[in-house]
Amino acid sequence: MECVIKDIDFARLYREHLARSGRKAKPASVWDAKAAAMASPGTDSDYAREFVRRVQLHASDTVLDVGCGPGTIGLALAPHVQQVYGLDYSSGMLTALMEHAKRLELNNVAPIECSWDAPWEQVPVCDITVVSRASIVNDMDRALTKLNAHTRKRVYMTHLVGGRFQSREIAELLGRPDTSFPDHMYVLNMLYQRNIYPTMDYIELPSGLAGSRSEAEFIEKVDTRFGPLSTAEKHTLSRWYQQQPEYAKQGGEPLRWAFMSWQPN
Structure with missing residues (x-):
């Protein structure tokens, strides 16, 4: 029997790849500690500017920022929309989010303490959902279902290309084991199997070895x-x-x- 792309179980392949990577999810306390040291949400970084300029917004839109951290993307969008909800499982990051929002005199930002794996009953359905550098999840199939169910207009997501934060070519040059995370092609194929056809381009940043x-x-x-x-x-x-x-x-x-x-x- 001929196999076509819609017959491939990319959800299972994603989970198997993630298990091979050896990734261990960080407890919220790790991010709480990092949040305490963040003096700025980083909304003026090259990455944030490149992300935000690609997002199409209307003044009446509501935005769900999943894995919001200290508000790198959500706070940059807040002046241009009606409401931003920042979702994160780290209470420390949410505290930082609200402190930065207050400093920026933004009164349309609200925190939601929740994780990818928890039920999303209390998470509002919004016009726009953004997922910035927060998409290495335990179950991508379930995550995509949640995103689609909580978004009326459009989802914007960044996902690591090649599954490595460190240089792929240097790792291969040194003969280091492949501990890469599942890369963006899993997401594209899983969306295709849902009859969803995303647009895509790339945000490029200097290597950490630059x-x-x-x-x-x-x-x-x-x-x-x-x-x-x-x-x-x-x-x-x-x-x-x-x-x-x-x-x-x-x-x-x-x-x-x-x-x-x-x-x-």
Whole structure:
């Protein structure tokens, strides 16, 4: 029997890939601790600007910001809409969200303490839903169902390309195990199986290894991010650096986020 793409169980493949990655979900307390140190929601970052400029809004819209953190996206959208709901499972992040909203004199922001895995009965249905860098979930199939059920007009989501925060090519160069998260292609295929056809482009950010002024500094950055390097690994990096020094100074390939948007059916 011929297999077509709609017969493939991408929901199961996603869960299996996530299990192989070894990902362990961080408890809310980890994010609570990080929130306490955040002096700014980061709404003026290059990433936030690139995300926000792609979102189409109307003044009467309500927005659900899933995995809102300290409000990087939600607070940037709030001046342009009627209401923003920030959803996060970290009470510390929600406290930071509301402190930043008060500082910015935004009175149309409300917190919702909830996780991806919890029931969403108390989560309002909104015109627009945004999911910014918060889509590594235990069950993508269930997450997409929730997003579509709670969105009237359009969902905007970024998902990691290649499933790595660290450089894929450096990891492969060093022969490190593949611990990548499920990448954006799972999401695209699962939406396609729902007869949803998203638009997509990419937000590119400099690699975490960018900015090295010398070979020694580059190797030191790799050592910090990938763990202690052996002498042989340092020699391998040295040869790679010398073959393409300008590219190496950029940190190799950029970090890419797939920016997807769709209308729930």
